[in-house]
Amino acid sequence: MGWVPVGAFDEADRRATTRAHRRMSTYLRETFSEFDWQFPTAARCDLEAAAHPPDARAEPVALIDHGVTERDARHWDFALVVTPADLRSYFTSYALGVPSQAVQGAALSTARLDPEAPPAFPDDQSSPDDAERHDVLGRRLYALAMHLFGHLGDLDHTGDAADFMFAPQTVTDLDEMRGYDYEAQEQLRAELRDVADVRLEETGQYRHQRVLFYLRAAWQQRSDIRNAVVETRPWAFPLRFSRLTTAAVSTQVVLLTTAEAWELGMSQPLGGVVLLSVGALGATSAYLLKRQHLLDRRRAPRLSEQRVKTAASVTTAVGLGMATTYALLFVVTLALSLAFFSDALVEGWAASVTTDGAAPGWGHYLSLAGFVAALGLAIGALGASFEEQDYFRHVAFADEET
Ligand SMILES: [Zn+2]
Structure with missing residues (x-):
């Protein structure tokens, strides 16, 4: 020590x-x-x-x-x-x-x-x-x-x-x-x-296979990584990053009060919305990791177990934080769209979605919620990139203020 x-x-x-x-x-x-x-x-x-x-x-x-x-x-x-x-x-x-x-x-x-x-x-x-x-x-x-x-x-x-x-x-x-x-x-x-214990880099295994080294080291330390992620409380990200939340919620409100967004969202196939959502989660997490310099380790290019643990922990924490934001946007969109928009209004806004003039079903509402949440998350990530870098790193790395 x-x-x-x-x-x-x-x-x-x-x-x-x-x-x-x-x-x-x-x-x-x-x-x-x-x-x-x-x-x-x-x-x-x-x-x-x-x-x-x-x-x-x-x-x-x-x-x-x-x-x-x-x-x-x-x-x-x-x-x-x-x-x-x-x-x-x-x-x-x-x-x-x-x-x-x-x-x-x-x-x-x-x-x-x-x-x-x-x-x-x-x-x-x-x-x-x-x-x-x-x-x-x-x-x-x-x-x-x-x-x-x-x-x-x-x-x-x-x-x-x-x-x-x-x-x-x-x-x-x-x-x-x-x-x-x-x-x-x-x-x-x-x-x-x-x-x-003997560290992976000390055994000489996977010395020239960077990807295998990362996977092996992350697997060996999976419980440590889980504990470290829990300490950063990624589910509190939407509360702690006000710019992320503001940008995401603004996008959500604008989309929900726009007829074209309803039509566009409801007409997407569910599979496409799932793909869009997964893509948005991955892309926004990667963008924030890069933009907030969370993985910067230029000074020590050597492979080491400790650095794999740090990188895996912070990547997982950011991913879970963005997933929490996505889930919140999804649930709130679904609840608002079901509670405040009458069937007659929705049929008018999304006329092309159903062929026989019937009211849109659950699948349509889920598509809409996923679509709005994915777009909200993308704009939210742009907002989060304006969070002060020291603050972002503090939330991502510090476990508590004793
Ligand atoms: Zn303490």
């Missing part, structure tokens, strides 16, 4: 990080003694790439990205990126740390862990208060690191305030967190056994 310091550390941050690092290595070596643990620290680097000048808050996913680059280069299993800068948060008022199961990395900030401001007399370096402060800061950072590590091992939150997996509401909650319970330890042990 590699530690990656990013940003300008002051004395307190530096000492706290050293303490947290030492405590974590002691705890993990004692608790999971069957594994050969190593805790290297990367060279410190500056924040520029990850910070936004207006509020100087660091972008968690950019930090994690940096950690992943180090991880890939040095063959680590996990990367913990520590920064003294405050983390940018999107869904809560602040974030102490952000884990990402899909990339097996996490970002931690010491900015809000400090128990008090620096002493009034800075030359009094050795005052007991100062030592106490470093100690508290170190213990908090340690508890936070253990909490995030638990998330990387797919642990859930518990209600026990003395457990590492307690969801801290305030910074002082971190002071109470002491260890994992028995069940969590067993679950972590199983996860770690997986991680410690």
